[in-house]
Amino acid sequence: MNGMLRPLRIYVCGPLSAKPGEEGDPAEIREANARLADQVGRDLFILGHFPFVPHTLALWWFLDERPEFHSYDLIVGRHDIMGWLSVCDAIFTLGGWEDSKGSRMEVAWAREHGLMEFSHVDEVPDVRHIQPGVFTKYLHHGKTVWVRSDLVGKHRTACLCHSCKKFFPDDRARNCSIANDIFANCVKYNLVTPVWECPYFEERDGASEDHMDDGT
Numbered sequence: 001m002n003g004m005l006r007p008l009r010i011y012v013c014g015p016l017s018a019k020p021g022e023e024g025d026p027a028e029i030r031e032a033n034a035r036l037a038d039q040v041g042r043d044l045f046i047l048g049h050f051p052f053v054p055h056t057l058a059l060w061w062f063l064d065e066r067p068e069f070h071s072y073d074l075i076v077g078r079h080d081i082m083g084w085l086s087v088c089d090a091i092f093t094l095g096g097w098e099d100s101k102g103s104r105m106e107v108a109w110a111r112e113h114g115l116m117e118f119s120h121v122d123e124v125p126d127v128r129h130i131q132p133g134v135f136t137k138y139l140h141h142g143k144t145v146w147v148r149s150d151l152v153g154k155h156r157t158a159c160l161c162h163s164c165k166k167f168f169p170d171d172r173a174r175n176c177s178i179a180n181d182i183f184a185n186c187v188k189y190n191l192v193t194p195v196w197e198c199p200y201f202e203e204r205d206g207a208s209e210d211h212m213d214d215g216t
């Protein structure tokens with residue numbers, strides 16, 4: 001991010017193909033999933049953002065009769081999905097993403113690299129009428145919160161915990177007890193409190209390189 005609340009590049013993540021065991025015509029399932037993702041992309045666009053909807057990128061290519069277009073793995077593999085994800089500011093997860101191996105990889109990557117994460121359109125800031133440099137409010141995890149507009153969504157990048165070996169936000173039992181206490185306070189008061197300094201920090205592998213990559 002460039003330091004301003006601004007239109008975000010948002011990667012729309014969710015299943016395209018049928019889930020294992022899902023009944024129905026594979027092409028119809030693919031099209032239904034793509035339509036859903038496309039609808040979310042339009043909603044994000046209306047809010048002023050730049051959605052990237054990989055589902056629609058090659059959807060019509062499957063109708064091409066040439067053999068290069070018969071293999072889903074080939075098409076998706078050649079699209080360098082992680083490369084697209086790496087230039088996005090945020091990931092938007094659609095329902096059922098946990099059932100898709102590709103989506104799970106994308107979410108893991110996004111979390112590891114500190115992308116903002118949304119799963120409902122009403123969590124995404126409306127940037128159509130934002131005036132840079134002022135305080136603003138937006139809906140965060142279902143609660144309207146105030147924030148300095150140049151710091152929206154920056155907490156993951158700034159917080160030491162996201163670069164720390166002791167941080168397991170999805171596994172509270174393994175997670176650092178200090179981080180758990182901070183999280184409990186955040187939940188209690190709907191705060192976002194990044195850790196700037198900590199005497200117990202231990203750098204996780206690759207953390208420095210990640211920050212050099214993202215310019216922080």
Ligand code: SF4
Pocket residue numbers: 160161164165166167176177178179195198199200201202
């Ligand atoms: S040791 Fe410090 S930096 Fe690491 S997870 Fe705990 S609170 Fe965060």
